[in-house]
Amino acid sequence: MPKLYKNVVLWDAERESASLCDVLTEGAEIAKIAPAGTLDGEAAFDGRGGTAMLPGFVNAHGHAAMTMLRGLGEELPLMEWLQKKIWPVENKLDAETAYIGAQLALMEMLSTGTTCFADMYFFMDSVAEAVLAGGMRAGLSRGIVPSQDGGRERLDENLKLARDYDGANGLIHVQLGPHAPYTVPTAFMTEIAAAAKENGLGVQLHWLETKSDWPLSDGSKTMNPEEYLEKTGMTGVKHLLLAHCVWMEKEKFPFYARPNITVAHNPKSNWKLGSGTAPVCAMAEAGIAVSLGTDGASSNNRLDMWDEMRFASLAQKGANLDPTLLSARDAFRMATVAGARALGFEKTGLLREGWTADFMLVDLDKPHYVGWDLENLPGCIVYAGSSADVKATVVAGETLYENGSFTRLDKEKITAQANAARKRLTSQA
DSSP: OEEEEEEEEEOOTTOSSOEEEEEEEETTEEEEEEETTOSOSOOSEEOTTOEEEEEOEEEOSOOGGGGGGTTTTTTOOHHHIIIIIIHHHHTTOOHHHHHHHHHHHHHHHHTTTEEEEEEEESSHHHHHHHHHHHTOEEEEEEEEOOOTTTTHHHHHHHHHHHHHHTTGGGTEEEEEEEOOTTTSOHHHHHHHHHHHHHHTOEEEEEESOSTTTGGGSTTTTTOOHHHHHHHHTGGGSSOEEEEEOTTOOGGGHHHHOOTTEEEEEOHHHHHHTTOOOOOHHHHHHTTOEEEEOOOOTTTSOOOOHHHHHHHHHHHHHHHTTOTTSSOHHHHHHHHTHHHHHHTTOTTOSSOOTTSBOOEEEEEOOSGGGTTOOTTTHHHIIIIIOOGGGEEEEEETTEEEEETTEESSSOHHHHHHHHHHHHHHHHOOO
C-alpha cells in the first residue's frame, strides 16, 4: 500500500545538505522522492517542514538478549566482568528468556530510531522469531565458543540458523559468530572460516577489544593478529565484521582496508569497561570501513545510537586534540549505511528511490533545534539531537513505533515478562 510523507526535511550521510521533500513509499521500498508539494495524494504523514526524515540507525554490534543482564557487575574490567558476573548468569538463559530479552531490545531500539541491528548471542532462533514478530531488520549470528564437542555443535546451530532464517521476509541476514580468538582455538576458527566461505556467509568476530586479548589467543606465540586472520581464512569470507578493534596497530591498518572488512566501533562500551579508544579516524583515513554499535545492554548500558554517535565524534576530537575529526556527516554515515553494508543490506542506510523504506521521523520543533536550517542540520542532529526526538520508526515501509507506542509489540506484556525473567536469572536458587 502506497504511503505519502509530505513536507519532510530529508537528509542522509551522502547528501551535502538537507532538502524539503515529499516521499512516497510502496511496500518495503521508497518509490519516489520529489520536492515538497509536488506529489499528489492524501498524506499518511505531513511533516509541515518541521520533521526530519533520516535513515534508521544500524546498530552494528550487540547482544540483544543481554537486556536481561543489564547492570550486572558494574565497574569491573572486561575479563573479570565476563567470568564472574556475566557467564554464570548466561548459563541460566533459555530460549524463552532470549526471546523476551530480544523483544525488550527491539522496543528500546525502535523507540530510539534504530531499524537494523547486528546480534551475536545464544538461542538465536528465538531472536530470529522476535525479529520477524517485531518487524525489524537484523544480521544474526550464533555466538560460537568451545564446548565438550570442541564447538562443532555450536557451529552446526549457526549453520542451521542460516538455513532456516537467512533472507526471511527480506529482514534477516545470517552470519557465523565465533566469539573471539581468546575463546575459539585457531584450528576451530579455521574450520569456521571454511564453513562461512562454503555457505556464502559473513562473520561477526570480537577483535582486539582489550590490550590482553591477543596474548590469550593460542596463536599469539606463532603469529601476529593479521597473520592469524590470513592463516585461518577469515580474510576470505564474504564479509568480516570486526567488533571493537581498540588495539589494532596503526602500521597494520592497510591490511584491514579491504572491501569485505568492516570495523564495528563501540566507544561507550569500550570506555565503560576501560578498554580504551579505537583510533577510528586514522582507520578511516587508511581506507578501513567503520560502522558504529552499542555492544550489549549489560556493558553500555544503553542501546541508544544517538548517544553512541555523538560520543563517538566528541571522543575522537578530544582524544586527538582536533575538533575537525569525525564530522557529523561521517559519524552519521558510521551509524547508518556503513553498518547496513557490513551486514549485507546493500540498499539500506540511505534515502534513495528503490532503497528500503527504513527511516525515522524526528521532531525538529524542540528548543535544542532552534537555529537549524537545511545546511546545518547534520550538526544539529548529531550534536544536539537525542533519541527523545524520535516521533516514528519505519522498517520496510511499516510503522513499528509512533509517538510512544509500538504497533507490533505489547510493551506492558513484554516488560512484565522481562521483570519476571530477570528475577529468575539473578536468583541464587
